[in-house]
Amino acid sequence: MKFWLFMDKLDRRWLFLAIGLSVIIPSITNMRFPVTTTPPTLNLWNFVDSLKYTKKPLIIICDYSPSTSPELQPMAHALFRHALEADIPVFLYGGLYTEGFGLARIAEETVLEEIDYQKANGDSVIYGEDYVFLPFVPGGLAVIAGMGEDFIGTFRVDARGDSLKNLPMMDNVRRLEDIGLIVDIAGSAVSRTWMVYAGTRYGTPVGVGTTAVSAAEYYTFLQTRQFVGMMGGMKGAAEYEELNASNLNIEVRKQAGIAMASQNFVHLLIIFMVILGNISFFVLKRNKERRL
Amino acid sequence: MKILTISFALLLSFSAVSGGVSVEDFPNDDGSSLIVRWNSTVNTEAAGYYVYRQDNPEDGYFLLSRIASPAETLFVDYDPRYPLSAGMNVSYKIVAISHEEEELEILGESSVFSSSASFFNGTKTNTFFATVIAFGLILYFINTIKKGKSLFIRKIAGLDALDEAVGRATEMGRPVLYVTGLGYMEDIATVASVNILGPVAKKVAEYESTILVPNFDPIVYTVTSEVVKEAYLEAGRPDAYNPDQVFFISEHQFAYVAAVNGIMLREKPATNLFLGMFYAESLLLAETGNQTGAIQIAGTDAVTQLPFFVTSCDYTLIGEELYAASAYLSRDPVLCATIKAQDIEKGLLMILLVSLSILSILNVFFFKSDIVWRLISAFFRVE
Amino acid sequence: MQLSTSIWVWIAAFLTLTIYSFLYKDNPLYRFAEHVFVGASVGWSIAIVWHMTAIPYIGIPLRDAFVQRNWPGLIYVAIPTLLGCLYFFRFFPKQSWLARWPIALMMGYYCGISISPSIETNIFTQVQGTILTGFNPTSLSSWWALLLLIGVVSTLFYFFFSLKHEGIVGKTSRLGIWFVMIAFGASFGYTVMARVSLLIGRIQFLLHDWLGILK
Known part of the structure; x- marks a missing residue:
């Protein structure tokens, strides 16, 4: 429970930092992902x-x-x-x-x-x-x-x-x-x-x-x-x-091609955050209902 | 009948035949193209043709184009280098040429032909009828409303919540925040928002609550201040009207957002209404409102911003619902007539979509004829 | 690592960092950069409009017409210019009604020019594209086309205001709002992608153009 309360109260600036790092790290480590054409x-x-x-x-x-x-x-x-x-x-x-x-x-x-x-x-x-x-x-x-x-x-x-x-x-x-x-x-x-x-x-x-x-x-x-x-x-x-x-x-x-690694990393981070956020929402909601 | 006869005579006069070379007007255009026809040559050495044109008898003929096949008997004259326009008098000469580009024989010269623009573009007939139907329906419904007949418009879900939201603000002793967005008076969403502002402000006045209306555009500001003032008057509470409730902030997007967010954090309105035109600021506004725990009702026709409102507001008027809500609340004859006319048009489109799809499926399994497809193509032809 | 030697890159990098400083907290540097941006973009627009509109489309034609004593040519340019100038009456509350003339003219022009192509593009072509033609039960794309048709019809039902949402109409419109929400979800995802791209663009600028860390 403590963890979910901590997540709920987490200062959003930590998220900004996480997003910033997931853009910078793949860029400076020269990661490359194959680009599939749509x-x-x-x-x-x-x-x-x-x-x-x-x-x-x-x-x-x-x-x-x-x-x-x-x-x-x-x-x-x-x-x-x-x-x-x-x-x-x-x-x-x-x-x-x-x-x-x-x-x-x-x-x-x-x-x-x-x-x-x-x-x-x-x-x-x-x-x-x-x-x-x-x-x-x-x-x-x-x-x-x-x-x-x-x-x-x-x-x-x-x-x-x-x-x-x-x-x-x-x-x-x-x-x-x-x-x-x-x-x-x-x-x-x-x-x-x-x-x-x-x-x-x-x-x-x-x-x-x-x-x-x-x-x-x-x-x-x-x-x-x-x-x-x-x-x-x-x-x-x-x-x-x-x-x-x-x-x-x-x-x-390749201006845009180089950016794809960062884009993929940020997307993974966001997907993770969305899942975590939703679980947190439901856990806290259930906890609140129980207390009532 | 007389018109038909004249049209037929005109059509005939467009075609000038002389010496085996004929010129026709290109249908449905502005006079910038002509069709040239001739009888193919019998000369077995011919490898193609030269097409000559004469714009002015004094200047003589000039070479317009080379046609590489002797079987060809038609040429459409549209060349950006030698533009034609309505009213130009031109004549053509066709010369058969050999493989070595030698001129073998003159197949003929046309008589002088005057290029002309078509009065009506026949390819746009379907668009013409669609426009007439749309206008006709709106005029009909305006007329019906003016005769005193009331037209049914269903209640919009978000509107039920409006009363509740204003009541809640009164109970909590906190203001209602009404944001008209970043639009100008020429935006339909802003007009709809101003129409909704009137009844909301009236309710606020009746409940003796407060409404705050920050504005982005000076012209919208003058309109909203008038609307709120009038609403207080209608509610019989002109004394309660405070001109400082409606105010201008800034014409800069993010400066405006920063100020509205500041109001939300300081004043803590119980109800936030975001109705009108919104851009990238939509989520910034709605998220701040969410943090302050206000009931939020949003409405916009900006498709790209709707997802943000849907996720962060309690009710959202999606696209056309905003216009319908404005018609529902204001009972303005033109707005109601437009909503009604649009409903009929939507109904017609639904009938067309479903019936033609069923017809097509039946055609695939039973009739197996391409007439159905040709019929649909002709009906929706766009050129 | 090869630091940029261009003063402009340094200015741009400084402004980028000051804008991002807002993520920590609102501060005077951020506001300074915001004002510079607004001022620069307005200045740029004024310069472009002056050099590419006012001079070539008003100044030079008026001067030429005057020098050549071409009075019809002068009127041809002067009338639209004067009509455009009526917009400035917005600044004078008592005469602001005069601004309605050019607005009315523009509205009329835009309505006239847009009705026919809008009907053709947004209605005829889109409706034709939604009709099921050549349905083939063994082809997956035919089933997608059927789903599209159901989506369009049910969404139209949701935006139908002349009938109460009860019975079959209610059920169909409920299905319609599901389609609308799925579309919003797709749009939301794409928007997140767009915002991330903007951040990547700026960070690439800082790392490549300014600091020279990236190749």
Whole structure:
């Protein structure tokens, strides 16, 4: 009984410490767990990869803020890397809110430095031919509608301030219909907005990279194929990194993959705590009833 | 009939045939595509065709596309490099080519065709009817309520607990805390919350208890203070109304949460009501309330926050229940009509789901025809 | 171990640690970091909106139209700009009603643009995806599809407000709330995973980018 009373009164700061340690210890001891790939991520990877045959551009949208970037930034990196290595024309876009612009910029710089501005086939990455960085345009939903009707007219210039019209990648893009796939990486419901408007209204396939919070909700749309695939949380990002590594032989630091050991340890700790907490609850309840 | 005749005549005029090359309007679009048809060549050396287009007689024809098969007789003109738009007058020329890309013969030139946008997108007919039904039902029920007919809305479980919760606060001599969440006045959940606040504040006034309403948004604050003031007036206790009961805290999420948590720990309200729009702060609020031993009733349409409320509150109004509770308590005609209309729509969907599923199962075992599947696909077609 | 030499990494590490100090106790350093965060994010948004909205979409077009004496072009930009400026009347209580004009315009626009695709996405496609087609008793996925159908119908029953929850309706809606609770459980689990990921992200930053312990 003493033990359960002790558990009940335990200062929560000890739990914070336990969680912190179960993240730090697997990280510094370099533990690795195998990452198994789930169908939503595999479907997304395959869809992105199929664009190398049609040469229709991919749009990577960084629709998130720094607060969710630990889960979502590795997704942007893995996708951008995949597109460049597979020679798929790609638009990097900071999304409908202001914060994403800077994070898309980080994705651009990180990946280009990692691959040393060179694709797998040895060619140099050329701005305007291989990728284009789109600027922030205000208007939310109106921006998607604008892209659906007149892509160049909506943005006019790229993030560097140069006219979009003059970039070779724009030759085959008039509106959303000409885009091969949109992958919206977001921690909010904005991915649904892209699905409803870009997907349903303009017929562009939409995939999603999301925080684990929203992942459960999006399975509904995966089932009806309104999202062609999904990366759910850091695990989804780790799966995508793994697919890149095994299929494209990309050897870079797996930001999300490294985190999986810590994630597993914390999950085990939480499961243990939940079981312990429930037993404690029932034991104390029964004890209270007996005393009454 | 007259309309039908005109439509038919217009349809015919869309098609211009000349010299074996015909141009048709692409149906259900905004005029950015055209269909070009021709008769295939009899030349055995032909390996394909060149499609030429002329936008302006002064500029002449330019090469639009190369078709790699001599058997092909149709081309859809949609090319981002050479965009078409409604009102453009264009003509096409088809030339058969050899394997060496030499031009063998001109199959013909079309007459000038004017691209036009469709007035109605036929692929959206089902959506159109669904919208008309939804609007029609709401208007019908608003009208019914305005005629004085009352519409039945079942009592929501959490609402029964509201009376009990307010009574408990009175007995304990402690306040009721009403949190409208982080929403703005344009959020439906906030509107519903404000609607529920009125009757709750009235009950508090009747019981001579106290209500505390901390606010996140200045506009919501002005509305809630008016609502509480009016509730006290309705309860016949305007003297008991204290303007400091309703107050603005901060527009920053966690600053707001810290302040509300502080109120919970200091004032120890007997009842906490969290109704409205909530984000990551939901668990922080509900957990603190749980520690103080208050009765907690929550309600939100934020799906990702509902699990936290369900685990840490005594009652939770899940999603639409919040709107229904607001309609139930406020008896606002538009809200009640919307709930009723939605019920009918849900009923229709349930009937469709069940009946079409039964039909499909019967089809698998007995009819074994693909007509059923085609019927379902056509009914729900989305393009 | 290779300590970072970038001043920005050190600032970010300091701010991360001050935020986590809240786990022990609320303190002035935590509040300092919180205020820095709010200020920085507002500042960033203002800079982006100024450079990527106000100047290219209002300033430059107005200037060009004025220089070129293009009066229709000037009106084309000026009218929406003025309508947008009406939002600022929220700050003046007596004239705050003027802010309703742009709000009404935006509401109308959003309603118009969203009704049709919302019906198609959330109703037609989802309902079609729930209908049992090609049921095959030997296939497990067919039984999953049947479970999905039962889940959808019973949950719809729970959110049906025109009938009392008695008899068959009551039983079906009770089944519906079970499905809802299971969905909440899944969502809860995923949320825990998300929060842990955020912690891992920060600790990785501290150990890899700042202290250089992790490879």
